[in-house]
Amino acid sequence: MQQHTDQYYIDKILQGDTQAFEVLVERYQSYIYTIVVRMVRVKEEAEEIAQDTFIKAYQSIASFRGESKFSSWLYSIAYRKALDSIRKNKKYKAAELNEEITEGSIEIIENALTYIEDKEKKELIQKCILKLPEQEAAIITLFYFEEQSIKEIAKITQLTEDNIKVKLYRSRKKMFTLLQHSEVFKMHN
Structure with a gap:
């Protein structure tokens, strides 16, 4: 067809x-x-x-x-x-996470994630996304899972492109904090 x-x-x-x-x-x-x-x-x-x-x-x-x-x-x-x-x-309302992320902790998380099965990784990431504030969860989903450009996300959300970039940066930091504190991460670290 x-x-x-x-x-x-x-x-x-x-x-x-x-x-x-x-x-x-x-x-x-x-x-x-x-x-x-x-x-x-x-x-x-x-x-x-x-x-x-x-x-x-x-x-x-x-x-x-x-x-x-x-x-x-x-x-x-x-x-x-x-x-x-x-x-x-x-x-x-989701709680805000303001924990400081270092380059070293990001590398540790990435190393631990390599040992986790793909399905388990996907589930873990989805659980972490659900813990983000609603708008940030949508932006992360649009950017990483729906592969929308920053320009397209700005049109969808009616936010500026600079605002989208800032929210993506902050959301990634929060995701790393959530991943760092997850039980799956602790088991594989």
Whole structure:
């Protein structure tokens, strides 16, 4: 089966082919869910927000002008819906970590991680991401897992590129602190 571009399906939707949207949903549903669940941290809530994201995208598809990638436009909708949900439910605030990280401790962590199985590494990193503040978790996910550029992340989050760079730097430091204190790290060190 031939793989078409997002724009192909968007054009089909605008011409009245409602089933074309199903392809876009299938293409992006796991990405949207991943970003949202790392922000709101509640599976059921994340599923609802992801669903709302696609409803909003379908209703607003005519406003997509192609100035950015469709995926970025979609992530932007999801990001804003997740932030709205977080604002409504203030109880999901993550604690800030301000521990100082040295180059030596980063090297120790990286060495310990080489002994951990890939699956275990992935689970450990995902648990650490969930301990970051919501906005930082989203930025880390977009940058490292969704491979979005700093420019695209700035469009999605409506933050400046410099602000994204600072948040990425701080988030990486916090991730290393979390990794350093994880049980898996301690077992392999």
